[in-house]
Amino acid sequence: MPVTVKTFATSGEAAAALSSDRGARYLGGGTLVMRALNEGDIAISTIVRASDHALMRIDAAGSRVTIGAGVTFAKIIAERDLAFLHAPARSIGGPAVRNMGTVGGNLFASSPYGDFTVALLALDATVAVQSGLGAREVGIEEFLQSRERQAGLVLSISCQKPASADAFRYRKITRIKPKGGSVITLAAHLPTSSGRIVGARIALGSMAPTQLRAKSAERALEGRPLDATTISAAAAAATEGTSPTDNALASAWYRREIVGVHLRRLLSGQE
Amino acid sequence: MLELRKDIFADERDDNLKEIGKGTQRQDMLGHVTGTSTYFDDHKLQGMLHLKTVRSTHSHARLRRIDTTDAERSPGVRRIIRGADVPRNLNTLLSLINFGIDDEPSLAVDKVRYKGEPIVAVVADSPREAYEAMARIRIDYEALPSVFDVEEALKPGAPVVNETYPKNTFTYYDKYDHQKLRFGDVERGFGEADHVLEQRYQMSPIEHAPTETNGSIAAPDTNGRYVVYTSTQALFFSVDTCAKILDVPSNTFHFIGGTVGGGFGGKVDTITEPLAILGAMLTGRPVRYMLGREEEMQYGPPRGAERIYIKDGVMRDGRVVARKVRAYFDSGAYTRLSSYAAVKCAAHLPGPYTIPNVYGDVYCVFTNRTPATAMRGFGVTAMDFAIECQMDKLANLVGMDPMEFRILNAYRDGDMKAHRREAKNTALIECVQVAAEKSKWPLRDQFKRASSRKDGGGSRAVIPPTPRDADAQRAAALQQRTTYDRAPAAAVREAPPASQPSPPPPPRPQAPSHGAARFSSVFGTRRR
Amino acid sequence: MSKSALQFLHNGREVAIFVDGGTSLLVTLRELIGDMTPKFGCDQGGCGACSVLIDGELHLACLTLAETVSGRAVETLDGLKDGPNLHPLQRAFADNFAAQCGYCTPGMLMAAKALLDRNPSPTRADVVEAISGNICRCTGYEPIISAVLVAAAGGRTRA
Numbered sequence: 018m019p020v021t022v023k024t025f026a027t028s029g030e031a032a033a034a035l036s037s038d039r040g041a042r043y044l045g046g047g048t049l050v051m052r053a054l055n056e057g058d059i060a061i062s063t064i065v066r067a068s069d070h071a072l073m074r075i076d077a078a079g080s081r082v083t084i085g086a087g088v089t090f091a092k093i094i095a096e097r098d099l100a101f102l103h104a105p106a107r108s109i110g111g112p113a114v115r116n117m118g119t120v121g122g123n124l125f126a127s128s129p130y131g132d133f134t135v136a137l138l139a140l141d142a143t144v145a146v147q148s149g150l151g152a153r154e155v156g157i158e159e160f161l162q163s164r165e166r167q168a169g170l171v172l173s174i175s176c177q178k179p180a181s182a183d184a185f186r187y188r189k190i191t192r193i194k195p196k197g198g199s200v201i202t203l204a205a206h207l208p209t210s211s212g213r214i215v216g217a218r219i220a221l222g223s224m225a226p227t228q229l230r231a232k233s234a235e236r237a238l239e240g241r242p243l244d245a246t247t248i249s250a251a252a253a254a255a256t257e258g259t260s261p262t263d264n265a266l267a268s269a270w271y272r273r274e275i276v277g278v279h280l281r282r283l284l285s286g287q288e
Numbered sequence: 289m290l291e292l293r294k295d296i297f298a299d300e301r302d303d304n305l306k307e308i309g310k311g312t313q314r315q316d317m318l319g320h321v322t323g324t325s326t327y328f329d330d331h332k333l334q335g336m337l338h339l340k341t342v343r344s345t346h347s348h349a350r351l352r353r354i355d356t357t358d359a360e361r362s363p364g365v366r367r368i369i370r371g372a373d374v375p376r377n378l379n380t381l382l383s384l385i386n387f388g389i390d391d392e393p394s395l396a397v398d399k400v401r402y403k404g405e406p407i408v409a410v411v412a413d414s415p416r417e418a419y420e421a422m423a424r425i426r427i428d429y430e431a432l433p434s435v436f437d438v439e440e441a442l443k444p445g446a447p448v449v450n451e452t453y454p455k456n457t458f459t460y461y462d463k464y465d466h467q468k469l470r471f472g473d474v475e476r477g478f479g480e481a482d483h484v485l486e487q488r489y490q491m492s493p494i495e496h497a498p499t500e501t502n503g504s505i506a507a508p509d510t511n512g513r514y515v516v517y518t519s520t521q522a523l524f525f526s527v528d529t530c531a532k533i534l535d536v537p538s539n540t541f542h543f544i545g546g547t548v549g550g551g552f553g554g555k556v557d558t559i560t561e562p563l564a565i566l567g568a569m570l571t572g573r574p575v576r577y578m579l580g581r582e583e584e585m586q587y588g589p590p591r592g593a594e595r596i597y598i599k600d601g602v603m604r605d606g607r608v609v610a611r612k613v614r615a616y617f618d619s620g621a622y623t624r625l626s627s628y629a630a631v632k633c634a635a636h637l638p639g640p641y642t643i644p645n646v647y648g649d650v651y652c653v654f655t656n657r658t659p660a661t662a663m664r665g666f667g668v669t670a671m672d673f674a675i676e677c678q679m680d681k682l683a684n685l686v687g688m689d690p691m692e693f694r695i696l697n698a699y700r701d702g703d704m705k706a707h708r709r710e711a712k713n714t715a716l717i718e719c720v721q722v723a724a725e726k727s728k729w730p731l732r733d734q735f736k737r738a739s740s741r742k743d744g745g746g747s748r749a750v751i752p753p754t755p756r757d758a759d760a761q762r763a764a765a766l767q768q769r770t771t772y773d774r775a776p777a778a779a780v781r782e783a784p785p786a787s788q789p790s791p792p793p794p795p796r797p798q799a800p801s802h803g804a805a806r807f808s809s810v811f812g813t814r815r816r
Numbered sequence: 817m818s819k820s821a822l823q824f825l826h827n828g829r830e831v832a833i834f835v836d837g838g839t840s841l842l843v844t845l846r847e848l849i850g851d852m853t854p855k856f857g858c859d860q861g862g863c864g865a866c867s868v869l870i871d872g873e874l875h876l877a878c879l880t881l882a883e884t885v886s887g888r889a890v891e892t893l894d895g896l897k898d899g900p901n902l903h904p905l906q907r908a909f910a911d912n913f914a915a916q917c918g919y920c921t922p923g924m925l926m927a928a929k930a931l932l933d934r935n936p937s938p939t940r941a942d943v944v945e946a947i948s949g950n951i952c953r954c955t956g957y958e959p960i961i962s963a964v965l966v967a968a969a970g971g972r973t974r975a
Contacts (some may be wrong), residue, residue: 018363018416018420019414019416019818019836019837019838020416020818020836020837020838021818021837022820022837022838022881022883024883044881044884046879047879047880047881047884048861048876048879051840051861051878051879051880051881052859052860052861052879054838054840055580055840055859055860055878055879056580056582056859056860057340057415057416057419057422057580059416059419059420059423061838064837064838064881066881066883066884091873110861110949111864111927111947111948111949111950112874112927112930112931112945112946112948112949113861113864113867113874113875113876113927113949114861114876114949116873116874116875117861117875117876117879117880195944195945195948196948196949313910314913314915316918317910317913317915318902318910319918320909320910320915320917320918320921321902321906321907321909321910321914321915321918321921321925322893322896322897322902322906323852323853323892323893323894323921323922323925325918326852327855327919329855329856330846330852332846332847332850332852414836416838496953497951497953498917498919498953499855499857499863499865499917499919499920499951499952499953500855500856500857500865500917500919501856501857501858547918548917549855549857549917549918549919550917550919550953550954551917552953578856580859581857581858581859581860581862581863
């Protein structure tokens with residue numbers, strides 16, 4: 018059976034179409050859905066699209082930024098007010114993939130992909146989802162835990178801008194440069210108050226089937242100054258709660274071995 | 289930038305040539321930069337169908353039942369092809385030169401021997417319809433124990449991977465389970481050596497990853513012939529392989545190829561053409577069979593894995609006096625070209641060095657892994673990796689500079705190589721000297737002055753007394769000869785037999801007596 | 817009916833066709849329009865052999881749903897030449913041995929064009945970044961990088 022393509026003017030209609038058809042998938046930039054179709058995923062029988070301009074909007078003027086789900090990584094790189102997200106956006110694909118792949122789609126990209134989501138997870142982003150029941154906001158952690166069962170359509174993500182450039186750090190470890198799939202991906206949000214970290218967030222990619230928070234490492238940082246002792250404690254706790262797997266890029270063993278090393282480098286500002 | 293060092297061996301070469309040594313445009317370059325070079329997949333044929341294969345999900349399993357009835361009724365399906373539809377559903381690539389026994393089906397019938405082995409082919413109007421039909425094919429597997437490690441595969445009681453070779457090793461000359469090289473007395477060499485070093489090396493399979501995946505398009509032509517556009521690297525080889533599998537004269541086919549989107553050895557196995565042609569024969573329509581990227585990476589044949597043990601005896605002054613090598617080529621589930629890789633490997637020992645005592649056992653082993661094939665120097669590359677790692681370790685052991693250590697042990701013109709051929713046109717010393725110069729690596733004068741054309745031959749040209757294996761007598765008597773070998777072209781220039789402690793003389797070189805040597809570079813003669 | 821009508825500019829020429837639902841731009845260009853310059857290398861967005869420009873931006877034809885280019889301008893290697901004359905990038909690729917098997921070349925050239933259209937004087941790092949989504953298994957990239965720099969310098973080799 019050939020695939021049916023349905024294009025809607027509003028995200029509401031698109032969300033309704035998605036919830037009424039088990040074989041429907043929303044097509045954003047195409048990097049996930051077209052790939053699945055090309056590789057013979059016959060479970061996809063309907064492609065749903067929305068031409069809603071709201072999905073392409075970036076609101077980055079204030080302290081809280083909102084990015085439409087259809088915004089591409091190239092658009093993020095082009096937006097000066099989103100400088101804190103340039104590194105994660107740049108770490109994805111080559112130029113063509115960045116011209117196509119979207120913020121919304123990245124939430125659904127499984128390991129070794131989904132690097133941008135690692136950054137969003139460390140930033141405690143919220144995800145706006147439109148379903149048959151209307152629009153609602155979900156914390157990104159909760160969203161990721163249930164993403165395979167998500168009904169509806171992601172409209173946008175939003176997060177607080179980090180207080181300073183130094184407060185948010187991101188690193189993707191790859192075998193080849195400048196482009197390559199993730200061996201592991203790390204992001205850290207380290208807000209400080211009177212020289213102590215308050216509300217530390219560390220997110221990891223490729224350390225589990227979905228992106229996850231390194232909560233033990235966060236606890237090791239919480240309320241402490243970012244000094245050598247604290248960094249060592251956080252690095253030592255980096256693997257706790259992770260469940261990496263083997264793939265062509267690295268083994269689970271290797272990932273466990275290096276995650277602490279790279280977390281230490283990230284926290285101590287080493288190249 | 290490329291630099292030609294014409295000062296080296298200048299007297300051996302005429303530099304007053306019209307083309308050689310001059311920059312020239314590749315004849316296909318303008319086609320490449322304009323996108324008009326025609327690859328196999330660039331043919332748009334009326335009514336073309338798409339072929340895809342259902343592949344084994346098991347590494348080793350008996351096929352209890354294959355049910356395609358539901359798939360036959362799937363929309364867009366033109367034909368389901370099973371093993372029974374393939375006229376000669378058993379082949380081995382080098383059977384074209386009488387080397388090896390047919391051991392691999394085009395479509396598995398009773399058993400699968402590696403994960404991804406093709407079992408059923410679906411020919412449909414569109415790829416999507418082919419995928420939909422594939423989902424409706426039911427295969428009932430009975431999983432069998434698998435073996436993925438070359439040494440495990442050789443142990444008694446290991447699962448038999450391929451019933452054609454029940455010992456899990458390729459059979460040479462109808463009886464030997466490995467390739468042997470015997471030159472001098474390694475055990476005596478170890479006894480005399482100041483140090484003995486034994487190490488284990490392992491190399492993983494390597495996928496060629498050509499940007500264009502393996503594929504072909506076959507189309508019915510007039511006069512009962514078929515036009516075949518193919519990505520093959522070995523066009524005439526592929527024609528004959530298809531003729532054999534499809535049991536028709538080779539002039540049934542008009543193969544068109546030559547423009548290959550990257551091969552590196554991964555496109556010599558004729559893995560798509562037989563089924564594409566069979567599809568065209570059975571449907572009367574053009575049929576395209578192109579591997580997807582995942583198929584190419586996962587099930588396309590790689591360079592095989594190798595495990596290598598090297599034991600060396602070295603003197604305090606740096607001379608390597610004995611080298612014993614045991615190597616295992618992981619052929620995967622079928623032979624393809626690994627049998628030949630082992631032959632090449634044995635002929636390559638002990639590397640480009642003159643070592644008076646050399647002992648080699650090289651096995652081509654079957655495991656439940658993806659069948660391996662050719663890749664850029666296969667049979668030699670991994671062995672060189674092991675040998676050169678070993679050379680560094682030996683140099684370190686005797687406290688010598690690794691570059692000088694190589695120059696000291698390098699073969700020189702006139703030396704006798706372990707497979708009993710005189711070394712000619714050797715150039716390792718000069719290569720090391722230039723590499724040292726380029727990397728500003730200091731060499732002492734005596735090593736700067738060394739030359740491949742000095743200090744070779746003489747006592748180094750002698751075939752040393754060589755103890756014989758218990759079965760050597762029979763080995764010499766039962767060598768297989770092919771029709772190509774009625775009159776061996778390259779006469780063997782053998783050094784006068786050294787005084788032997790025990791008659792008869794060592795077995796004659798076996799290499800040129802075999803068909804596999806015909807396309808080998810290792811036995812050929814070179815300039816001068 | 818599952819086919820939908822599609823019109824777009826293909827190398828400046830208007831085309832109007834019907835496509836099956838779910839058809840990629842790569843299949844559309846190759847099988848429906850007959851432009852064989854974008855190549856099938858992976859169908860997963862991993863190799864760049866199918867790179868084309870859509871409204872001047874580099875895209876992967878294999879991951880582009882055909883319907884999404886409706887009303888837009890698609891450029892492929894087939895449109896790069898200026899009449900009988902090679903584009904400076906093509907000239908530089910040919911002169912600098914920037915192709916061996918040639919299969920990645922169409923995508924490489926489009927990626928390079930996307931770069932030079934935006935940044936006529938790229939640094940070496942810019943070139944590396946620009947072709948980072950394009951895999952070449954033959955050349956080792958160096959001749960390609962040199963060729964793009966040569967083309968940017970108006971055909972002169974740059975240090």
